[in-house]
Amino acid sequence: MSLRAALTLIIFFAAFFSPRPLLAGESNDGQKTDAPEYARALANYDTPDVAVIRQDGKKLSFGKELDDGRPVILNFVFVSCSAICPMLSHLFSKVQTKLAKDGQKAHMVSISIDPENDTPAKLAEYAKKFGAGSDWNFYTGTREVSIAIQKAFNAYRGDKMNHTSIILMRAKPGKPWLRVEGFLSPDAVAREYHTMLQQP
């Protein structure tokens, strides 16, 4: 038997008796995937000219909040969310620590996608729970404002329960946004962030 024929046979038997499907991540129930992966892309988004309310109750221009000179790391969360958002917020918490260690001053921005429930007081409590420092802010506003921001970043999915795990980063105004989707480790986020800063 030639080596090729032997290999073919081995692969055939391995595949036949393997309890795993050949294509990982093919399942339609979404829960089962192989090694965590994420997608990344560069994109230009126009910041909507809307008024937002920070967790301390201050009414601010969203554009100015993003364009204050610091690099921005942004995500979308809501307080009543039990699965994705706590994970995203834990992730931000870890990233905050990592960046502080590296002496980095990024503005971390979390936008509520359930603004009518997420009052500034509730966001402040949430921020405290995840140990948000002065560089990590939470924003709410009217329902229309939240939708406008989600739409501007192509993150609007019609209902808060349809949301997915998205992180957006930008080195400075005028630069494109780096969009990462999926489940990232704090190290991966920090790595992406540092790579982004090094781009000319």
Add this chain to the structure above:
Amino acid sequence: MDPQSTSFPDTQRQSSWLLSSRRLLCFWLVTLALVARAEPPVASSEDVELGRRIYMEGILPSGEPLKGKRQEAVQVEGAEAACETCHRRSGMGSLEGNIVITPITGRFLFATDENRPLALVDPRAPKNLTRAHTPYTEESLAKVIREGIDVSDRTLSPLMPQYALSDVEIKAVLAYLRQLSSEVSPGVGDETLHFATIVAPDVDPKQREAMVDMMRTAFAQRNASQKVYSGRMRMPIDLIPRTLRNWKLTVWELQGAQETWGTQLAENYQREPVFAVISGLSNTTWAPVHSFCQQEKLPCLFPSVTLPPAETAFYPLYYSRGVALEADVLAKHLRDQGKNTPRRLLQVYRDNKVGRGASLALTEAMKGSEIQVENRVLYGDEPIELKAALKGLSSKDAVMLWLRPADLSAVNKAAPKQLPAVTYVSGFLAADNYDFVPKTWKSHVRVVYPYELGAKRQKNVAAMKEWLKTWQLPLVDEAFQTEVFFNLLFLTDLTSQILDNLYRDYLVERAEDMLSLDSNVSAYPHLSLARGQRFASKGAYIARFAPDGNLVADSEWIVP
């Protein structure tokens, strides 16, 4: 025929080529069934309780918090690490974005092809059903909890933390999962699904009649459509067996003092246990019903009440906080007035549960403001008494009338010579009756309005109006009737999502997610809940009268 015993095509059986050999399949099934049966079928109640604490509270038998680890040391701990956070109280799972959190009750974990239950894991995509897998054993359950590798040897989503549980703790979780949602809830008969609605003694008979007639009509319509159900095939889900049980409505009419309502409810419930309470009507308190629902673990969905209890619980869900919400909206509006801030706010109310509740909420919400709040209780039924309540007004004052139409009708005769700067009216209590407003007052009257206005409102309520016409039912009170109408459609939606998994907790969880709610047929601008949220509408407009007499928004949607 018992719908439970309906046989159905083998759609969800895993069609993997691995199992294409029937012999191999039989061999595995028999082996696994034997393994599964070798498990102790009955766990001690002590194990179940230890498992409950881990599952619901994230507390280990040692009293230490449960700790879970996600990738690269992102830790979760205690309540946040509890299984309930994602798999929910019922164990039936949930859905967030594209992440499906599958059912993990014993029925699903240990199912074999002979007794495999079915759940719809994504109501937005009706083909997404739970999929068959080899039954779990204690060993494979330990592996999936500890290492995140499931019985089919696949790695779970990074969302699922890994828990370093001991054998004893795994046993406890297993004992809890075996009994969790293992039996359908009370109120689920072989052929009938029982529902109740509750009417308090003080209500307007016209409203009561409108509600009950709408509900009976919708139930009859639903039951009739179920009979021709087998002929309907629009979506994949139409091929899936789900509850064909007839819906039965019973009306629980409460009588006498509210202290006796609890006993009356218990008697009614004992006579005929129901799966859920749908809608309901009260002009005074709802607290005894609220407590009863929570005590019996009975979902009580969206009654039409003006002042729900402030303390929330798991089983009762509401459209809004009622007049307490209006009080907060008005307070926020008044605080934002700037130069036009009134010197004094005079609130007029009846000395009853709703009146006291509303005035107390407003007093509380105005605390710390420079506006002085003054309470005036309205006694008696003569216009002169309202006149007395409105005595001493100046043009620097504002008035809030926490009054219903019967009292508001006296405003014309009671109008003081010196008009206040603004007179606010409660939209919930006025119930769209504004004929009382004298012409001279119209420009000074504002309504704290918890519903949608204008063309959007008309669009929202058009479906109900057509439905009422079709069934020749009267339009008595539009906003109120849309509450009933929405509830009936929502119930239809929920029951079709939960298939035959008729667990009350699951019903509440599906209601919390409001997932497939793509059309809002209520008078509210939008309705939304989430895990732990109990009030679906969260704001109100301040509205004024346009020259044509119609109400228009005078503020943006205010969410306090």
